[in-house]
Amino acid sequence: MRIIPIAQESPRRRPFEDRPKRGALLDALPPLSLYIHVPWCVRKCPYCDFNSHQQIGEIPEADYLEALAADLEQTLPLIWGRQIHTIFIGGGTPSLLSGEAIDRLLAMVRSYLSLWPDAEITLEANPGAVEANRFKSYAASGINRVSLGIQSFHDKHLKSLGRVHDASEANHAIELALKNFKRVNLDLMFGLPGQTITEAADDARQALAFGTEHLSMYQLTIEPNTVFAKYPPITPDDDIVIDMELTLEQLASDAGLGRYEVSAFAKTGALARHNVNYWEFGDYLGIGPGAHGKLSFADRIERFAKLRQPESWIKQAKLRDNSHLAEHRKLSPEELPFEFMLNALRLREGVDVALYTERTGQHLDSIRGKLLHAMDKGLLSLNPGRLQATPLGWRFLNDLQSLFL
Missing domain, CATH: 1.10.10 (Arc Repressor Mutant, subunit A)
Incomplete structure (x- = not known):
């Protein structure tokens, strides 16, 4: 590295x-990644504790992109001379952005930053917000990896999770992704309300049948300040969840995907480089509402966080006086x-x-x-x-x- x-x-x-x-007191700086947060979604899921906001009407793409540029400009003095190894566009639901917006976003990033020639550039997508032409535009703009939030192939479980897509839309989204991108990750969840081991295994088998290089499988956890925290669903007991986890790991292994991290499974050479940089305590610059960052210097390590509310972040970022920062401190x-x-x-x-x-x-x-x-x-x-x-x-x-x- x-x-x-x-x-x-x-x-x-x-x-x-x-x-x-x-x-x-560092002898060398670690690799640097870039995280870009898109805060809007079609509907807030009851288990979600991410900084996501239901958008009514059109997304303010022009204001958002202008604020992103201002956000990045204010951080540039801290990272002069450093290259970006990976980019991750997360959310929220980044696939709500138009192909033109993603193209402008990546053009802006390239104009300000030096990217490695083979930089991994990932975009998160929701199967309920996927269009064939939009995927083609994303690929043409430079997105080379897509992460699809499938969660389950069972309609009843998707409904209990508050997802805006159904199983048929999930399958269609995967097919579109594989037509446009060589690198595709599928997100699944287990330990869902009313879920059996057989149903969890069926989700894994259906996902693995597509042959994608990477699979993320997360246990559903009840996070504070979510709808599920206020109205907890009945989920499988711990023994069943453990059996689910072991079953899923074995199915992934049988399909040639090794478990290299708590929730991540990959074929040889297909690790998520952006996430590995997090886990190896690398540096990452976060731009966008609620985005976090960690930057190393010769004599210190600092953390940053941006204002969470999209409207406040947009307004303050454009002032270019660092008032869009919610936190900036030395560890x-x-x-x-x-x-x-x-x-x-x-x-x-x-x-x-x-x-x-x-x-x-x-x-x-x-x-x-x-x-x-x-x-x-x-x-x-x-x-x-x-x-x-x-x-x-x-x-x-x-x-x-x-x-x-």
Whole structure:
């Protein structure tokens, strides 16, 4: 993985080698990704806690694109000289934007930023907001990967989730995506209200039958400040959900998709590069309402968040005085271990121990006690060269991650 040197790279240090405990001091900057948030959707799903807003009438594409450009301009001084490895256009429902809007958006990004020639550019799409001509336009604009929010192929479950599409529309959307894009991900959910193991397995089989390179399978969780939190549905008990998860993993494996992250399955060479950069504690610039970002500098790591309400974000971003920022702060040395482990331990193979120092600026010895405690509990691998959850640690990942708070 290519990194941008700040100063002459020092020799890779060994775990637990003596080094003063201090805040972040990085020898090199990590890869940089770009996240672009599209906040609008046809209807807010009852389980969704993302920054999405039901849009009545036409989406204000011109105002949105102007504000995006202003948002990006105000961040440029922080990332001069850095290249963008991946772009992810998420939401909300980005596929509500016209082909012309996506073309203008990517042209704007290219005019401001340096993209890797083979940059992965992903767009999220809702099967209920998909058109053949629009997909063709997206591909012509430079989108080279699409992520479809299928969730289920059973109409009764789609209805319980408040989705705006049905099973036939899901199948049609997948067929359109495969005609226009070589790289396609399908999102599924399991542990749905009233769902059986047989039904969850049937969803997986139908998804796998399309032969896409990547599949994301998430357990439904009840998040605060959602309709489901206020009116909780009856979902399968924990034992059934565990059986579902094991069944889905086996079906994916039989189809040639390995589970490389908690919710991600891919064919060889088809990992979602944008998401892997998150999990390896890389940097990402977030633009758009409610977008978050994390940027590393030689002596610190900072987090950013933008105003959530689309109208407020558009108005303030255009002022170009950084008033569109909802948060901008430096991460403290005490926060970095948890921030790193929260991401890295989601990867089934974990990460090389050297990555901890490379990405946080802290020596591994500064968390030695927590590492040994996790190993003693059987949650962290004893492999001295990797930071990797054991099978037990992966099963109780929240418990393992919390040890680094």
